[in-house]
Amino acid sequence: xxxxxxxxxxxxxxxxxxxxxxxxTRILDREEYLRELNKKLLEExxxxxxxxxxxxxxxxxxxxxxxxxCKDTTLEEFDKIRVRKREKRGGFTKKIFLxxxx
Numbered sequence: 001x002x003x004x005x006x007x008x009x010x011x012x013x014x015x016x017x018x019x020x021x022x023x024x025t026r027i028l029d030r031e032e033y034l035r036e037l038n039k040k041l042l043e044e045x046x047x048x049x050x051x052x053x054x055x056x057x058x059x060x061x062x063x064x065x066x067x068x069x070c071k072d073t074t075l076e077e078f079d080k081i082r083v084r085k086r087e088k089r090g091g092f093t094k095k096i097f098l099x100x101x102x
Contacts, residue, residue, distance in 0.1 A: 006043075007036035009062075030070065037067045 013023045028036060041063045048056035068078045 007033075007040050034067070034070050037063055037070060041067065 007028070013025050016023045041060065044056060044059040044063055047053075048060060065075060068075060
């Protein structure tokens with residue numbers, strides 16, 4: 001018996017069954033869901049930092065979108081927030097590294 005105790009992608013239980021496993025699952029309430037999404041975000045960020053693999057960035061984006069939706073915001077509204085912030089403060093394309101303030 002393996003114990004996972006973690007949020008997984010929607011199709012994972014079916015994939016496990018197809019592979020002969022017998023997953024035991026439950027549906028999280030909103031508070032638990034957000035808490036587990038936050039844990040998943042850290043997990044995926046750490047996996048990206050360790051590997052540098054762009055596939056991990058796709059996982060991060062998937063988790064981010066789920067967090068946005070869990071917070072009762074549309075992806076469109078979230079993108080508007082991102083764009084407004086970029087217009088006001090800029091992005092990171094100029095590669096500016098702030099060393100200090102004299």
